[in-house]
Amino acid sequence: MRRHVWAVVVLVGLAAGQTLGESEDWTHLGRDASRQSITVDGPNTLDANSLAWEVTTDPQDPNSQIEFEGATGPVLYAGKVFAYARCAEEPNSKLAAWDANSGRVLWSTLIDPACDGSSSTPGVDTKHNSVLIGSGARVFAFDANDGSAIWSSPAMLEGSVVNASICVASDLPHARAFITDAGYQVADGQGGHLYCINLDANEPNNPYEPGQVLWRYHLGNTLGNSPSYLDGRVYVATAGSRVYGFDASATSEPNEPIWLVDSGNRIAGPFCGGVTVTREGFLYAATYLWDLTTAQNNSTLVKIDCNDGRLIWTAAVERTDTIPVAVGGTIFVSGGAAGDYGSTPKVQAFRDLGDKAEMMWDTSVDLPDVTIGGWIAQPSYASGKLYVGAQSEPYFDFLWRPNGNGILSVLDVTRRPSDAGFVISRVDGCGNSPIVTRDSVYSVGPNALMKFQQP
Numbered sequence: 001m002r003r004h005v006w007a008v009v010v011l012v013g014l015a016a017g018q019t020l021g022e023s024e025d026w027t028h029l030g031r032d033a034s035r036q037s038i039t040v041d042g043p044n045t046l047d048a049n050s051l052a053w054e055v056t057t058d059p060q061d062p063n064s065q066i067e068f069e070g071a072t073g074p075v076l077y078a079g080k081v082f083a084y085a086r087c088a089e090e091p092n093s094k095l096a097a098w099d100a101n102s103g104r105v106l107w108s109t110l111i112d113p114a115c116d117g118s119s120s121t122p123g124v125d126t127k128h129n130s131v132l133i134g135s136g137a138r139v140f141a142f143d144a145n146d147g148s149a150i151w152s153s154p155a156m157l158e159g160s161v162v163n164a165s166i167c168v169a170s171d172l173p174h175a176r177a178f179i180t181d182a183g184y185q186v187a188d189g190q191g192g193h194l195y196c197i198n199l200d201a202n203e204p205n206n207p208y209e210p211g212q213v214l215w216r217y218h219l220g221n222t223l224g225n226s227p228s229y230l231d232g233r234v235y236v237a238t239a240g241s242r243v244y245g246f247d248a249s250a251t252s253e254p255n256e257p258i259w260l261v262d263s264g265n266r267i268a269g270p271f272c273g274g275v276t277v278t279r280e281g282f283l284y285a286a287t288y289l290w291d292l293t294t295a296q297n298n299s300t301l302v303k304i305d306c307n308d309g310r311l312i313w314t315a316a317v318e319r320t321d322t323i324p325v326a327v328g329g330t331i332f333v334s335g336g337a338a339g340d341y342g343s344t345p346k347v348q349a350f351r352d353l354g355d356k357a358e359m360m361w362d363t364s365v366d367l368p369d370v371t372i373g374g375w376i377a378q379p380s381y382a383s384g385k386l387y388v389g390a391q392s393e394p395y396f397d398f399l400w401r402p403n404g405n406g407i408l409s410v411l412d413v414t415r416r417p418s419d420a421g422f423v424i425s426r427v428d429g430c431g432n433s434p435i436v437t438r439d440s441v442y443s444v445g446p447n448a449l450m451k452f453q454q455p
Contacts, residue, residue: 070118235277
């Protein structure tokens with residue numbers, strides 16, 4: 001009986017949460033601009049027999065192995081897969097596109113080099129059929145069909161983009177994009193910003209050029225903070241342990257926040273990732289606390305009311321840069337770093353009880369010998385299954401860039417980790433921010449882009 005009750009809790013969540021259309025495009029880190037990481041259904045088994053194709057060579061040099069930027073994830077749009085990669089020989093990074101059916105490279109273009117091994121994920125502007133990426137101190141827009149440059153602005157950002165992924169608001173009267181640059185452990189008055197970028201053509205009701213920065217807001221300490229958007233508002237957390245809500249339709253400075261959460265000692269550690277916002281009007285985010293004196297579960301998971309910025313509850317969680325996945329009354333968090341002062345990779349499940357949360361299970365407790373999850377392993381959810389990567393290599397390379405996830409697991413989260421069948425399947429070679437459609441999974445690892453298909 002216990003398993004059946006748990007299945008109802010999880011599976012009812014999709015009906016009570018995001019309303020999903022027929023499109024299976026995955027246009028952002030976290031699927032869409034709200035970064036909910038939820039889709040309708042997906043394959044049960046990932047293995048050698050279900051591997052549809054694998055890309056291991058550099059699209060600009062077939063004799064070289066491809067290297068992806070840290071924990072970057074792919075995006076999927078109009079039958080094409082887009083990803084952000086390193087250049088081994090040149091002082092640049094690149095954005096590339098592959099055919100989703102065959103894995104054939106369609107185009108590849110050089111862009112400014114990633115700063116500090118930035119693992120940003122591209123975003124798709126579906127209104128203008130373009131792919132956007134922040135790299136170095138610029139944001140670039142390319143035609144999704146052929147990779148031709150649409151716009152880029154020289155030195156348009158005050159700092160460099162580090163791990164932050166762009167967010168596109170297409171349903172505003174005029175489309176906008178949002179991104180943050182990095183500024184961590186800086187003096188007062190310095191730090192990073194949230195930028196609002198115009199995407200629509202210049203015309204009387206929108207007297208701005210595509211790619212023009214309309215406004216910026218000084219956030220203070222920032223690192224890897226990916227904005228999220230839903231229903232006219234943009235939300236962002238910061239490495240200063242703050243969370244903001246803004247009017248996304250504003251067109252000029254100053255654009256002051258609608259609300260600000262700054263709760264002092266109720267939030268342990270900086271936010272170094274993104275946030276998810278749900279159709280029910282709540283925001284979830286988690287921190288990564290660097291602390292030599294504490295071990296596991298030293299960081300904070302928060303729930304915030306999107307309407308007024310009220311901090312509803314906090315809960316102790318494993319340190320992470322990932323975005324929580326909120327499915328109805330259940331929140332899944334992937335966190336932990338092997339060898340980081342007692343931390344360990346894991347996936348945790350929390351039950352949202354309205355005004356408080358309780359931890360339901362922790363994979364590191366019930367499955368101590370199976371590596372699942374981690375601080376850069378963004379999960380995706382589909383119909384009772386959680387797709388999540390795990391680190392198969394040391395967490396940083398010799399340049400202190402985060403290595404990509406090398407093991408991808410499919411978990412049956414209608415069960416508990418102690419139940420037989422909780423781990424449905426595992427496959428090596430990928431694990432970064434898996435894209436899940438009804439019959440396919442796409443994911444990148446340190447040296448491969450892979451597609452698995454189960455008709």
